[in-house]
Each structure stands twice: as structure tokens, then as C-alpha cells.
């Protein structure tokens with residue numbers, strides 16, 4: 001796509017990157033077919049090709065309006081379009097560039113600005129969010145239905161392994177996961193311990209920064225990345241094998257650190273090393289598949305009534321990290337029988353803060369996803385991302401678990 005950037009973009013790093021991305025797009029429109037918002041709304045401007053045009057126009061000097069911003073706001077950042085695109089258009093990067101420009105040119109006001117400010121400041125602050133979540137959990141039965149659906153019941157991380165191992169891996173605790181689903185990292189810690197690996201969390205690390213990036217607070221998101229790198233660095237230098245991500249949304253974002261910090265000379269090399277060391281927990285466990293297989297041989301068989309499972313592959317796992325089929329293989333090896341899930345490439349509507357900011361579209365996607373997941377009458381739904389877990393559980397009575405919790409339970413049987 002031929003592009004003539006306006007002066008304010010032409011000689012910037014973001015401008016050069018946007019031009020490169022735009023040049024790859026051949027307007028074929030294949031991506032619209034797999035875009036969840038285009039499927040629901042039927043408007044070209046609510047699909048990837050339309051949004052690419054909007055961003056191109058803005059970068060060429062057209063004045064964006066609130067309508068431009070709305071079409072960009074409605075994008076889930078699910079990256080399904082990237083998976084479909086035959087030309088390798090890196091849409092999500094273009095979206096980030098476009099959103100940052102539009103945000104500055106069309107500032108928000110009123111309730112929208114307030115809500116985004118609240119989310120930006122509350123979610124990444126682990127202690128404050130944890131206290132708010134605890135309060136919500138203590139009065140959960142009294143909460144109105146919509147709010148109750150976003151507050152999981154109080155739970156614990158379970159027993160912590162007492163052994164130490166020479167092999168160490170660094171886990172990201174994250175921002176909302178420790179208070180919403182503490183057992184996810186608890187289960188990962190126990191499974192890794194059985195495999196002879198000690199999982200450690202770096203004090204000082206916190207939110208990966210995805211929340212702030214998706215709310216267009218790019219500089220604050222860079223600060224999150226710098227703080228995490230500083231916290232992880234001593235452990236990497238001391239010989240930790242890798243960084244383990246138990247939330248695919250966080251893992252997908254940490255892989256962007258080198259790009260995010262490309263203009264910060266103090267962090268470019270460190271960020272590249274962090275990216276190189278980052279693994280999703282499914283990749284870590286798959287690398288230990290032989291050891292896991294022998295442990296599973298000594299487990300009690302899974303009862304028939306618990307065998308059927310529907311796996312929800314989060315967008316961040318399949319489109320962001322491009323990990324497909326890995327978790328499914330691990331669950332099958334653990335004795336589960338996976339039920340078919342139609343349209344598994346489509347987003348569940350959680351998408352970070354999307355379910356709060358675009359509740360109607362989010363709800364429609366949740367209903368569709370739950371219908372697809374429960375069509376095979378599974379005993380349990382498994383996911384790989386904290387946001388999806390909470391969002392899905394808010395709409396179904398079928399238990400929604402992180403798959404590593406299920407592996408942990410199998411190894412304990």
C-alpha cells in the first residue's frame with residue numbers, strides 16, 4: 001500500500017515502522033473473514049483492513065475524530081488478523097502506533113477518561129488491586145450479578161514445595177493473577193518441582209505492562225518493562241534458565257520488550273536477553289515431556305466423568321505466541337479427552353480491559369465462545385490466560401481452570 005506520511009511522522013522510528021507495515025498490505029481483505037468485531041458488526045471500519053486504512057489516513061495527516069477513535073477502541077488486539085494475513089502484516093504494531101497518535105489528537109473526556117484512568121492506575125498495582133479484590137471476595141454473595149461475575153471466590157495458592165533445586169526458572173507473578181487465581185502459579189511451582197526445577201519470583205517485578213499499553217499509556221508501559229527487567233536481571237545473571245509465563249497474555253507482551261525499549265540505550269541489550277529467555281509454561285513443560293510422562297504413569301487413572309475437557313486457546317497463546325496444539329497434547333497425555341470447539345480462532349471477548357470498556361461486544365463474544373466450548377458437554381474448560389478464565393467463568397457453571405492446575409491435580413492423584 002503506497003503511503004505518504006505527514007511531516008510529524010515521516011522521520012520518526014514509529015513512522016518508519018508504520019510505513020514498512022503499510023507497504024506489506026495488499027488490501028486483499030482475507031483478514032476481515034477472521035476478525036471477531038467485523039463478524040459481529042459487519043462494518044468494514046470495524047475490521048482490520050478498514051482500521052489499517054483509518055490509521056494510514058491519520059499518519060498521512062488526516063485529522064482523526066471520535067469516530068476514528070471508536071473504531072480503533074473496538075479492536076480487541078486479538079491478532080487473529082495477523083494469523084490469517086498472507087502478507088505478514090504486523091497489524092498489532094500498526095494499531096499501537098495509530099492508537100498513540102489518535103489518543104493525543106482526540107483526547108478523552110468524562111466517564112471514558114475516568115474509567116481508563118482508574119483501570120490504568122488500579123490493575124497494575126498489585127497491592128491495591130489485591131486489597132480491592134479481597135474486599136470484593138469477602139462480600140461476593142451480596143454483589144450485583146455483573147460485578148460478582150468478575151470476582152472469583154477466594155482461593156489459595158496451595159502447598160508450596162519445600163525442596164530447592166539447582167535448576168531455577170523465574171516466574172512472573174503478574175498484577176491481577178495473584179489475587180484472582182493464586183493457585184495458577186502455585187500449581188506451576190509444584191509441577192516444576194516434581195520435574196526437578198525450582199520456580200522463583202523476583203521481588204520488585206509486577207505487571208508486565210500490557211494493561212497500560214492497551215490503554216495507550218505507552219511511556220508508563222515502558223516503565224513497567226524497565227522495572228521488571230531490573231528485578232529479573234540479577235536472577236538471570238545468577239543462572240536462572242528462563243522466565244516462565246503462566247499467563248499467555250503476559251508472555252505475549254514480554255516478547256515485545258525489545259521492541260518497546262528499542263530507543264532506550266540502557267535497556268536494549270537487557271530487553272533482548274529477556275525476550276530470548278521468555279517461555280510460556282506450556283513450552284517449558286513440553287521440553288520436560290519425557291519426565292512428565294513417567295510421572296503420569298504412576299498416577300491414578302482419571303475418572304470417566306472427569307475426562308471430557310474443552311480447551312479455550314487464548315488469542316495471546318495462538319495468535320500472539322503462535323503456540324498451537326502444545327497444551328492440547330499435554331492435556332491428552334494427562335488422560336483428558338478434548339471435545340471439539342468450533343471457531344476456536346475467535347476471541348472470547350475478555351481482551352485485557354475490553355470487557356469493561358466495550359461490554360456489549362465483549363458479552364456477545366463471551367456468549368458465542370461459551371456456546372462453542374460447551375457444545376461437547378465437557379466436565380471442565382481449560383484455558384491458559386487469567387483474563388480469559390475470569391471472563392469465561394462469569395458466563396458458565398462449567399468449571400474454568402488453568403490447564404497447569406489440571407496437570408498438578410493429575411500428578412497429585
Ligand code: SF4
Pocket residue numbers: 024025026027028029030031032048049084085086087088089091
Ligand atoms: S490480509 Fe493482510 S494484506 Fe490482506 S488486507 Fe488484511 S492485512 Fe492487508
Ligand code: SF4
Pocket residue numbers: 034035036037038046047048051074075076077078079080081082091
Ligand atoms: S486484532 Fe482482532 S479485533 Fe482487531 S482487527 Fe485484528 S482480528 Fe479484528
